[in-house]
Amino acid sequence: MSLKHWAYALAAATVLSLPAIPAAQAEDSIYVPLFTYRTGPFAGSGTPIADGMHDYLTMLNERDGGIGGVKLVIEECETGYDTKKGLECYESVKPKHPVMVNPWSTGITLPLIPKAAVDKIPVLSMAYGLSASAKGDIFPWVFNPPATYWDGFTQILKYIAAQEGGGVEKLKGKKIGYIFLDASFGREPLPLIESLSKELGFEAKLYPVAAADMQNQSSQWLNVRRDRPDYMILYGWGALNSTAVKEAVKTNYPMEKFISIWWPSEDDARGGGDKATGFKTLNWHAVGANFPLIADIQKYVVDKGKSQVSSKDKVGQVLYNRGVYNSMLIAEAIRTAQKVSGHKVVTGEDVRRGLEDLNIDAARYKEMGLENFAGPVKLTCADHNGHFSTFIQRWDGKQYVKVSDYITPMTDKVEPLLEADAKAYAEKNAPWPKRTEPCDKAS
16 A cells, blocks of 8 residues: 655745744643644634643633643644744744644644654644544554544445435445545555445546635636536645535535535534535534533633633634544543543643543533533553544524434454555554553553
8 A cells, every 4th residue: 555645744834933932831730732733724624623632621721720630731843734844843832841732734743753752742633634643552652532534434324325315325326525635644545445335346537726726716616617526535734615505606616525524613614605505524523512511611711701712602613613623532531630640730641641541421421511512532552542523514694403313433444554554654654662661560
């Protein structure tokens, strides 16, 4: 299997100056840097996620005094969704001993993977990054719950097959278009697409979009009009998503057959106007602000002017809640690390153990004030992803509405490929560091 997709870096976005980093953090605090991008062509996706992440952690400080009685030092570093700037952020925060990093870019995640074990800083690439890093026996410092990009693609395929009236055998003879950001993120599923198209008998039509051309997709959609794919799958980000929706409408592509991975926002769909109704995406958590925890974010953070959110109606939207979910994983990993290590002020090594012991069940969601917000999350030493189910949500012209049951990934198809990719990655990067403890004895 080709490993070329690891070698590609993301096309550069707007280059921004790094914010000043305070000289030192208090010895009785826990340092949590957030890599964010609030400007440039990817800001439409990055800003609401940054708001959700920052507001959740700020709320814990304001309401609870931190986690386990220890304050969090929360600090954003602007990357512009640019790999070079992301690595500069990493080097600037590393001396402050972060308990984990959230790259929020597949292009930034990839070069951090070999650094993680050396620097003893876990990498949380939530539902993005290298799919094969789900294999905890080979990548003990990288975590990508709740589903990989490979899982997501197979979940969309299963939904398409169901729309055709059956199982995956219904994919045979279908023409499926794939429009994607021509960078590490969008290329990540290509080996899987190549394998599954041969095995399941569908024809894959690829429509790459360079980062510099995200807002000019006319040539790609002219090709879509020519090829007439039965379904279109989108792996986009930032301005690519909104432009794709607008171009699909302009091309008169049937929106009910246009399905995205989990990143488009309400604004992305809304930009297509009334004719964008029917556009669909994957999701795994609730949309809306009707949760006690989000009410606490409003009370302790938004209403007190401690949030950067542009307006209160943004709270509860899909990408804001995605940021909330991400910081929920951070906070629960820290809380679990405190429990398993016996330390209040935890280290990156402690939090790695906390992530491997992460077990967020329905009772814990209710305790947090997030009852029915998302499905359970349980990670293990060997499985750093969980490969959890997702559902399809449909844009009804005003909001996203859940329109499917939870869809499991094609584990039988994905797992052997992940295993092979993980081993190939380790061999290519030999000598690849082994786990310091075997999985059957790890905490």
